[in-house]
Amino acid sequence: MLKAIFLGDKTDLSKEQKHLYEENGMAHLLAVSGLHVSIVGGMLFRFLRKKGRSYAFSCIVGSGILFFYAIMTGFGNSVFRAAVMFFCFLLAQYFGAEYDMISSMSLAGILMLLEHPWRLLESGCVISFASIFSIGMILPIAKELLEKRSQNRLIAGEFPAESPGKKIIRQAFFANIVISMSITPLLLRFFYQWSPYSILLNLFVIPAMSPLLISAVLGGLLGFFSYVAAFLGCIPAVVLLRTFEMIFRLVKQIPGAVIVTGCPPWWEILFYISLRLVFSFYGIIVRRVSV
Numbered sequence: 001m002l003k004a005i006f007l008g009d010k011t012d013l014s015k016e017q018k019h020l021y022e023e024n025g026m027a028h029l030l031a032v033s034g035l036h037v038s039i040v041g042g043m044l045f046r047f048l049r050k051k052g053r054s055y056a057f058s059c060i061v062g063s064g065i066l067f068f069y070a071i072m073t074g075f076g077n078s079v080f081r082a083a084v085m086f087f088c089f090l091l092a093q094y095f096g097a098e099y100d101m102i103s104s105m106s107l108a109g110i111l112m113l114l115e116h117p118w119r120l121l122e123s124g125c126v127i128s129f130a131s132i133f134s135i136g137m138i139l140p141i142a143k144e145l146l147e148k149r150s151q152n153r154l155i156a157g158e159f160p161a162e163s164p165g166k167k168i169i170r171q172a173f174f175a176n177i178v179i180s181m182s183i184t185p186l187l188l189r190f191f192y193q194w195s196p197y198s199i200l201l202n203l204f205v206i207p208a209m210s211p212l213l214i215s216a217v218l219g220g221l222l223g224f225f226s227y228v229a230a231f232l233g234c235i236p237a238v239v240l241l242r243t244f245e246m247i248f249r250l251v252k253q254i255p256g257a258v259i260v261t262g263c264p265p266w267w268e269i270l271f272y273i274s275l276r277l278v279f280s281f282y283g284i285i286v287r288r289v290s291v
Contacts, residue, residue, distance in 0.1 A: 025198025034082035084108035101136035134182035
């Protein structure tokens with residue numbers, strides 16, 4: 001399971017394990033994606049910067065390790081896209097420029113299509129770019145409109161009291177809903193089913209992926225020196241995986257855990273995407289008028 005999550009190699013996974021993750025809408029955990037790239041490259045870059053290393057040294061080391069990791073995983077669609085975007089982030093950090101997610105995503109898409117235009121028909125590529133577009137374009141607009149609506153409901157001079165923990169959970173839940181609304185039609189088109197509880201599961205699973213991957217890397221490195229040390233290093237990852245499996249099996253027994261819809265036609269998906277784009281442009285216009 002760790003090999004599948006960290007390297008994308010699913011040869012040793014059983015069909016039962018694959019179906020358990022797929023039916024709970026957690027199949028993205030078994031594919032190397034931008035989450036892995038941000039953890040591997042981003043954590044190393046921030047660690048070097050906190051240690052007082054220069055931007056040039058931190059960028060070179062971070063991009064080198066990331067490039068080596070991308071080769072190990074086979075340079076899949078999600079890794080290719082995430083690697084290009086991360087390199088753009090490092091260049092922005094080095095030159096002191098502002099990083100723009102949509103621009104770096106567009107550059108990654110152009111490079112990927114120049115290499116292999118048929119990527120437009122691959123499910124992993126389409127869903128990956130749809131997710132990033134939702135995070136970079138739709139989510140900020142939705143957050144701003146939601147905040148303006150909540151402020152309009154308040155009495156002048158009155159501010160809601162909300163704890164930091166509750167605010168983080170609320171924002172994460174809202175982000176999961178927005179992203180899910182963007183990629184669900186594509187999931188139905190490619191996989192013919194959807195798990196409505198995946199939004200709640202992501203609130204727990206996504207934050208737990210960072211310590212899981214760190215534990216996996218630590219155990220792998222310690223394995224060069226001692227099997228006992230490697231075993232101890234992998235304990236947090238194993239505990240998290242067992243917890244995932246237990247939760248997924250419980251959720252699977254809840255009524256409506258898996259909704260099989262069949263394959264929707266393309267015109268319905270394109271119509272839905274058009275509505276999302278109209279919402280985005282409307283949000284941009286409202287933002288500019290308010291400014």
